[in-house]
Amino acid sequence: MLAELARQAYAHLATPRREGECDIRVFDPEDPSDPSLTNVSIIEVVNDDMPFLLDSTLAELNDAGLEVRLVAHPILHVER
Numbered sequence: 001m002l003a004e005l006a007r008q009a010y011a012h013l014a015t016p017r018r019e020g021e022c023d024i025r026v027f028d029p030e031d032p033s034d035p036s037l038t039n040v041s042i043i044e045v046v047n048d049d050m051p052f053l054l055d056s057t058l059a060e061l062n063d064a065g066l067e068v069r070l071v072a073h074p075i076l077h078v079e080r
Helices: 002-014 053-063
Strands: 022-026 042-046
Touching: 002 042, 022 053
Parallel strands: none
Antiparallel strands: 022 042
């Protein structure tokens, strides 16, 4: 399941996006054979590099009482 989630995240990252636009994907992974994914939601955000955006997003999730289990924060240089 982890490999499939990584494949989907890469596909989301590779989707063309215009400068200044963000692409947000929120979903609950569905794998009835993996109980560790119960009550897990995944948030993927692809956007231009902006100072403090990750910190602000994590603060909002924390204020909503949500537990963040994993954060992956790659910063990639791309040419359009």
